[in-house]
Amino acid sequence: MARKTSQKTGGKTRSALQDVVTREYTIHLHKLVHGRSFKKRAPWAVKSVKEFATKAMGTTDVRLDPKLNQALWERGIKTVPTRVRVKLELYCLLGRRNDDEGAKEKLYVYASHVEVTSFKGLETVVVDAE
Helix, strand or coil: CCCCCCCCCCCCCCCCCCCCCEEEEEEEHHHHHCCCCHHHHHHHHHHHHHHHHHHHHCCCCEEECHHHHHHHHCCCCCCCCCEEEEEEEEEECCCCCCCCCCCCCCEEEEEEECCCCCCCCCCCEEECCC
16 A cells, blocks of 8 residues: 655654744633642643643744733732733744754744733734734
8 A cells, every 4th residue: 555645754754944934823721720729820821831832833942922921920820811812933043043053943932922802703823924
């Protein structure tokens, strides 16, 4: 039986270098911190945003904007926002430089907060890079 071309060949995985894009996501934090003890909810939300960005953009180097961190912590350690709108920008060494020249990751993700009045009807959007 012939092998499909969409399968992995030779142990190589998909590279994120081809799709250097910017996307906006809505992250449902309520289900990610559900059942977590009160004094660990905001730190867990920060970790969950980083984990979401890692899965969505395909690189482990994730950097949070201070305003996103402030938005996650603004109601204290116990009361994390139910949802948060996040803009994930994938940068490579070619355009905007990774701070460490000897970094093992060629790409990094910069996660920033997007202010919205309502989350109704919002979907994942690919943003044109300016």
